[in-house]
Amino acid sequence: MRWWTLGVVALGTFMLMLDLSVVAVALPAIHESLDSSFADLQWVFDAYALTLAIFLVVAGSLADRLGRKKVFQIGFVVFTVASLACGLAGDATALSVFRAVQGAGGAIMFAVGPAMLSHEFHGRERATAFTVFGAAVGLAVATGPLIGGSLTSALSWRWIFYINVPIGIAAIIVGALRARESRNPQAPPIDWAGLFTFSLALAALVFATIRAPEEGWTSPITIGLYVFSAVFLLLFVAVERRLGDRAMLDLAFFRNPTFVGISLVAMVGNAGALPAVFFETSYLQNMLGMDAWQAGLRFLPLTVAMFVAGAIGGSLIGKVPFRYLLGGSTGVMAIGLLFLNLTEADSAWTVLIPSLVIAGFGMGAFNPARAALAIGVVEPAKSGVASGINETFQQVGVAVGIAGVGAFFQHRVAQSFTASEAGQAMGPEAAEEASHAISSGAVEAVAQGAGPLRDEVLAAGQDAFMSAFHGAMTVCAILGFIAAVIGFLMLRTKDLHYSALSNIPPEVDADGRVVTQERSDAPVGAAS
Incomplete structure (x- = not known):
């Protein structure tokens, strides 16, 4: 039964992660078909990432109490139905709404899947299971463009x-026929107050970051949303403290430096990784003139690198301290992203290969270790909530990263183009409008409409796009280096809850409770 469970969880994870990256290469077609703006295209990404982040902890909490298999199946149904609705969408707004629903279903699967694997697999088999799980994540991100x-x-x-x-x-x-049910019979009643306050706080935080580039970072709406988020976050903490053992989120998790560390590494690392894929796809299609298939094919080096590194990284779980696995992998990813500064508007696509291989190796090695460590620092009965918290940080990183790096990119395009001779010749208002179109990749269209200034506008537009692209990729690399530093400084082997990730499996009953309370404080693989 457990191998069927692994298959279903890996497939569900592959599909939900695929829908983060698969959209990137289709954006020009969506833009043309639905007549959408650059902001609309961001929302196609961010609506999915937003609800994916909001519902992760909620899903993990409900799954521990109601049954992990049952909740996972519900998530799969929601995801599948919403996918059909996305395909039928008639405009950009409808597509974004259905993407949000799809993200809610994906959140349920993403939060509950690792907990199901933790219940079914122990010792060496657990390392194998999380290798497959991590490979599914990496493979989805890597093969999405193709x-x-x-x-x-x-x-x-x-x-x-x-x-x-x-x-x-x-x-x-x-899943209905082959997966086994598991739950925590000692889970407290559903913490509705906690679910409500946490969801509102997180929704306001991510929504404010997404809207800030358009509304202005100091606008009343943006500041109001951040204040709203802070107020409800404080209310959430107050509610959880008052409920104590009945709270959906054990605040004691955050007294564990390794739990805090892996959450921050997941958030900051993904804030750099996913925007890079988004903008690399834009570069291939909008600067090098490739269609969707040609652009996707060029990501094969990334695909192969992530797949190989995922297998290697998973095999090292329990043998190499997590600080080296996660700190090293995010550092390698960051180095790879720096190579994107070698690109030019007329480069051959092969200039991307060093970056795709190096960054892909870092991304691939990161995923299985992150998933394993996220649940390795808590007792098995609370693995659902722990997994949900970590995935929440990861998806907040994706949503905020795409919004933040996207805002930086737009600003750099506008700044560069309006300051150029061609932009000044067009006039301030026309140049500002043109810069928005250039951000969406419509450089040729802007040049065609410039009349006698066509050649000057084309050159200035390409320069503006590339300048913004280089700056955005440098920001992504910096985020990767920050994640690496956090990993090296905060991840400690001694914080693992039992020897859950070593070759000495704890004895766990059918409800996920540890029977053998013997704790192993010995380092897993090496001292850290």
């Missing part, structure tokens, strides 16, 4: 969502 490009070019952008439906139905049936 799969998206294939479907978009051969059929339509809508098929990047339709493809989820038959696969989802098959996985739901297999």
